[in-house]
Amino acid sequence: MSLARSAATKINWTKLTTALQMKQETTSALLAFRKRFDETQRQLAQLEEHKTEVDFAHYRSVLKNKAVVDKLEAAVKAVKIVPYDLAGQVKVIDAFEAKAMEKAKQTADQVEADLVDLRDALKNIEAARPAEQLTMDDVAKVFPEFEKEVLEAIQKGEWYTPGYDEKFGSLSVL
Numbered sequence: 001m002s003l004a005r006s007a008a009t010k011i012n013w014t015k016l017t018t019a020l021q022m023k024q025e026t027t028s029a030l031l032a033f034r035k036r037f038d039e040t041q042r043q044l045a046q047l048e049e050h051k052t053e054v055d056f057a058h059y060r061s062v063l064k065n066k067a068v069v070d071k072l073e074a075a076v077k078a079v080k081i082v083p084y085d086l087a088g089q090v091k092v093i094d095a096f097e098a099k100a101m102e103k104a105k106q107t108a109d110q111v112e113a114d115l116v117d118l119r120d121a122l123k124n125i126e127a128a129r130p131a132e133q134l135t136m137d138d139v140a141k142v143f144p145e146f147e148k149e150v151l152e153a154i155q156k157g158e159w160y161t162p163g164y165d166e167k168f169g170s171l172s173v174l
Contacts, residue, residue: 013034017027056073060066129138140147153159 017030022030054073054076056069059069059072063069136147136150
């Protein structure tokens with residue numbers, strides 16, 4: 001059994017697609033790859049079952065022109081199967097895998113940083129006082145410009161908040 005076949009049989013496809021919580025497009029691409037791989041494995045198994053030897057003696061007995069059979073036999077014997085060098089393709093795949101792993105690590109680090117920020121924000125929200133308990137002094141501490149705007153409006157005698165009617169509707173009776 002080749003190395004690729006033995007490695008492929010060790011892959012737990014169900015765990016790979018569920019436990020890693022991949023995006024939908026990644027999962028579908030992985031499942032499509034698995035389907036192509038299984039189909040190729042099935043075709044390879046079928047081809048390996050077929051007999052590949054040609055019975056030239058049978059053809060010599062059937063055909064009148066023995067020279068044609070001799071030429072074909074010589075041509076078949078002259079065929080040398082040359083192994084295909086996959087080193088270049090393996091290097092490309094390894095480079096792609098390295099980039100994918102690096103990107104996955106960066107994504108994982110970013111997600112961890114986001115989770116820390118979200119946990120801190122959640123702690124702040126849980127520890128915050130309800131809005132009903134806030135005073136103007138509390139708001140002024142956080143937003144000092146708000147206090148300045150309110151004081152300016154009071155000095156000018158403005159008791160209207162811009163945008164209030166558009167957002168909440170007018171309650172004045174005309």
